[in-house]
Amino acid sequence: MKTIFLNDLASNSRSELRPSVMALGFFDGIHLGHQKLIEKAKEISKQKKLELSVLTFFPHPKEILSQEKFHYLIPLEKKIEILRDMGVERLYVVRFDKEFASLAPELFVKEYLLSLHVKEVVAGFDFTYGSGGLGTMQTLEANGKGAFLVNKLSKVELNGNKISSTLIRKLLSSGQVNQIADYLGDYYQTQGYITNLYPIYNLKTVSRIRYYVSAFNTLPNAGTYEADVLIKKQWVRCICHVFLTKAGKVTVEMKIPREINIRSREEVTIKWLSKCSEKTTILLKHLNG
Structure with a gap:
């Protein structure tokens, strides 16, 4: 083309x-x-x-x-x-x-x-x-x-x-990412890169990372989501947290298995599958300390 x-x-x-x-x-x-x-x-x-x-x-x-x-x-x-x-x-x-x-x-x-x-x-x-x-x-x-x-x-x-882009944005803003595939033909994806790596001393098998999303993607609203993450040409099932920082910036954090040798600025694609229920979110917080 x-x-x-x-x-x-x-x-x-x-x-x-x-x-x-x-x-x-x-x-x-x-x-x-x-x-x-x-x-x-x-x-x-x-x-x-x-x-x-x-x-x-x-x-x-x-x-x-x-x-x-x-x-x-x-x-x-x-x-x-x-x-x-x-x-x-x-x-x-x-x-x-x-x-x-x-x-x-x-x-x-x-x-x-x-x-x-x-x-x-x-x-x-x-x-x-x-x-x-x-x-x-x-x-x-x-x-x-x-x-x-x-x-x-x-x-x-x-x-x-x-079927419209406006409808898909509404589904993102309400966290209903699981419905987007019906209108898009696949789950919604965002492209970005790793900005920060944090050690988790009580969880030695995973690393917590912070993710910057492209300015030309739209993140779902604040909440906890199940997602497939593409990093180093490998898809990994993860739990992603979308939240607002004190500086007022929408940010994503997730935990990646440590056997994947990740570094800052590594390119990452997130495929947003579904929003976790409030009960699941509370359980995850408890398990992760």
Whole structure:
């Protein structure tokens, strides 16, 4: 897969791009709804013998337009990795800034679809574009003036809920991590690294570590969780504690078997399986002193 940051792509280079079927969206988390959309674009690209492309944005519009912190599910690098594994051939990343946000819908279509030789577009029913989100799936075909076909994906639901990144964030904020796999296709994962190692003198078989999570991941709310931890290419079942430090920072601590020779700054991936009950949490505190 070739990844192109469009703001840095000279206009004269665009004439060399191959015609494509393009999936549009922010795709935070790449949940089952996103996957269905991209698979639809992939199906069309095979039928029409066109390249499969995706257009996404970074950072999230809320950070620019509302100047509020956005709670990302995955970093851009992880998004790129997943899209590559899904068979996307070309990924366009647009740097979302105030200038881009001010584009009229017609200009967005001209600069980011027509100039990229898009022949078919696939997007969700609620996708918007252009200044103030005035461009919708109802206006997209007209703005394209017949240069491309438009495929609108209907709302994807499960258990009466729309599958969305917003829903997954709500499940994280309420600690219901066990339900996320139903909407994401797998348990939610965070990437980070070890910041501190602490000896536990009464538990000689394990080491207590503190973990820094990427700024582009969102941790579940405070509590005790069962999790699978990937460290040194080895998955280990652990109990992870999410809590707020005195400095007001959300932090994770866990205990790792000492036979795994861990060091500070070691990269760690946590797969969040389930929140421990209050009874289990009290028992763990008692056992660990």
